[in-house]
Amino acid sequence: MKFLILHGPNLNLFGRREPHIYGTMTLAEINTRLTALAAELGVEIEILQSNHEGVLIDKLHERIDEVDGALLNPAGLTQHGVPLHDAIKAMPFPVLEVHMSNIAAREAWRAHSIISPAVKATLQGLGWRSYTMGLRALVEMAAEARQSKAT
Structure with a gap:
């Protein structure tokens, strides 16, 4: 099984950007975990961080027939990423939205995610654990999907 891990704009600044909200763990440390x-878990992952929405969309398109699922932290695209939302809806595999912080408990404008209606589920507010819990869930979902197809 293979999965995409997609990190959106400014997430390359984890560890430096607002550590009181996101903690001090860097993106490299999250990726290492x-x-x-x-x-x-015996699976493969492909990791990409981009500050550009189109790059994230291109990666989803490129791997549409090659992966079993994707974890996506849309970051600043959460509220405005209509093209990303549309790309997610076209994917034949589950996409999980992850956020380090609880966006519902932050500024009012952050509370609404345009991405959430397009994804299978959202994990948020758990810091770096949002990613690891998301990957575990994707692996289980993909295993169940494969088992269903085999029977």
């Missing part, structure tokens, strides 16, 4: 978890 995800890579270790993928090895433990």
Whole structure:
């Protein structure tokens, strides 16, 4: 099984950007944890961070027939990423939205996600654990889907 991990705009600044909200763990450290978890679970992951919505969309399109699911932290695209929303809806695999912080408990304008209606589920407010819990859930969902197809 193979999964995409997509990090949106400014997430390359984790560890430096508002540590009182996002913590001090860097994106590289999160990716290291995800890579270790993928090895433990016996799956492959492909990780991409981009500050550009089109790059994230292109990666989904490129891997449409090659992956079993995707974790996406849309970051600043959460409230305004209509093209990203549309791309997610076209995917034949589950996409989970993850956020380090609880966006519903922050500024009012952050509370609404245009991405949420397009994804299977959202994990938020758990810090870096939102990612690892999301990957575990995707692996279980993909295993169940494969089992259903086999029977």
